[in-house]
Amino acid sequence: MILEPLYVTGLVEGEGCFCVSFSLRERLKMKIETRPSFFVSLNQADLPLLKKLHAFFNCGAIRYSNTDRTYKYEVRSVSELMRIIIPHFKKYSLHGKKLNDFKLFEEICKTIHANLHMNAKHLVEIIEKAYLMNPSGKRKYEKRDLLKVIDEIMV
């Protein structure tokens, strides 16, 4: 049985995440890789539900996460995020605090899609917005460390 669009939005309100993470990459012009991702984590008992979610969006992939021993349905491709994921949540809106994360996520994905994250000013904006999202989440880098990397490039 196929999932209903509004059910999917409700499930994501509780179990989904719009996340933008960063990695330091010497070879990149801005030295920082920006990686947006949309995912839903569930326990093994709900793997069939994740497969239905995968079929619903028809993009992304399911993987096992050793870190928290859950299964994750995840979409990382910026073009799929722009073409499939973001339009879904524009049409079938979130109602809780995750709506704020989604709005920031949409702005960030648009900036990346327009290739503006190669520009220092826009990359700083992306970092500022990303660090407003999921405040309870763990971060590999402090915000100030990323901003410092950009500062050093601009000198």
Place this chain on the structure above:
Amino acid sequence: MILEPLYVTGLVEGEGCFCVSFSLRERLKMKIETRPSFFVSLNQADLPLLKKLHAFFNCGAIRYSNTDRTYKYEVRSVSELMRIIIPHFKKYSLHGKKLNDFKLFEEICKTIHANLHMNAKHLVEIIEKAYLMNPSGKRKYEKRDLLKVIDEIMV
């Protein structure tokens, strides 16, 4: 803005709980009180969403839970569970492992609503079903301890 029924089902798939708990009560004929409850727990940031959920179902109450420092929208009244909550999830079905919990919950509420939980055979069935639900949850009593109480009454 009012919540959509299918969104509510999706949210409950992730964040909701159908639970049946038990307490020992000397004054009761069967010595065991059976308490079914439907609840959704969210952090303080999502208190406005819980209020929308309360308005949606138009029954139950919101309370703060010291145990896990969340807010809970909860419905405990068997007649409201039978009249409002259960019909919602019959019409707008769950899709994940919570669907099994819901089916057991419905059976248990029907039995209680028909006052059959005052009968030892039915109470044993209720206990057996309740301990199949939310297997990861904590329990005040071991199943065998509750069954022993009924055994002792029947002697």
